[in-house]
Amino acid sequence: MENTNECLNLTYEEAVRRLEEIAALVERPDRPLDKVLEDLKEAVRLMEYCRRLLKESEDSLDRIIRPES
Secondary structure (H helix, E strand, O other): OOOHHHHOOOOHHHHHHHHHHHHHHHOOOOOOHHHHHHHHHHHHHHHHHHHHHHHHHHHHHHHHHOOOO
């Protein structure tokens, strides 16, 4: 995954699954450092994307629960 725009094609669940895959990759002792750094950069982008999706969902729920009067 090269950039944040590619995240837009993922569901929240897919992004979390990819984060789990990355976690497993970076734990491998045979993983080259440059690859680990790339993995961690991707993980940061995915976490930001997931946070944004969660915030949007929370905002939607707030509007449903507390509609403006």
